Amino acid sequence: MNGKDVRISRIMRKGKAVVIPMDHGVTDGPMKGLVKIDETIRKVVEGGATAVLLHKGIIKSLSSPPGCGVIMHLSGSTSLGPDPNWKVRVGSVEEAIRLGADAISVHVNVGSDMEPHMLEKLGYVADVCDEWQVPLIAMMYPRGKNIKANPDTIAHASRLGAELGADIVKTPYTGDPETFRRVVEGCPVPVVIAGGPKAETDADVLRMVRGAMDAGAAGVAMGRNAFQHENPTAIVRAVVEIVMNDASVEEAAKRAGLKI
16 A cells, blocks of 8 residues: 555545535636535535545635545636636646645646646646645646547547556546446546536436446546536535445435435
8 A cells, every 4th residue: 555545535435536626716706606616516425425625725714624525726717818728737746735636637638829838737737746646636727729528639638647647537527337437438537527518407416427337437527517406415415325335326326315
């Protein structure tokens, strides 16, 4: 066992992860669900989230440890800036260790104009994470002026994250288990799906999670569909039922008290 194994055990259970990213305040400001972030963290942890993903300032501001794994995000840009797709490094691995984080995450928009800079950052952070034995989650998104997120570009982006040293890759869901299975099979490290934009129904969210797990995903990293839900505890609990207990969509909703 090494340091990465110990830290990964704090953000995953049985090799599966239900991560709730709440880094959106940097990009879009104090949005719904993140205004009283301590309260929201408490609700998603009550639902069984294995980890929350936060920027360093939020970690510093928490009134108490969250009761789950903590992933510190190292990438940032704003919707007000000249190029929101250019994610720059806004923290360090050493800083994350000082703050007690269990893992690091870095965002790369593959195919954007500033892709080379983000790839350089990913490679550098991966090396430092190896030095300090800190797990690295690479958020790999096909995103740029002439880039479409389809199974081929998602598979390429995911493989790229693994090739450059990520321990876990987060990437968009392709829309169906058959094509997402190709993404998982082509990536030599665990893959978790991004939650995507706010879904219209809970059934849509749970079907997406079920499809990803059927394709071999290691879990989800779901933001808006968790923290902007009218009942964050219940939707996270339903997702946990699918990811951890292999429940069907209907079983998961029933156990969590959701009507679909």
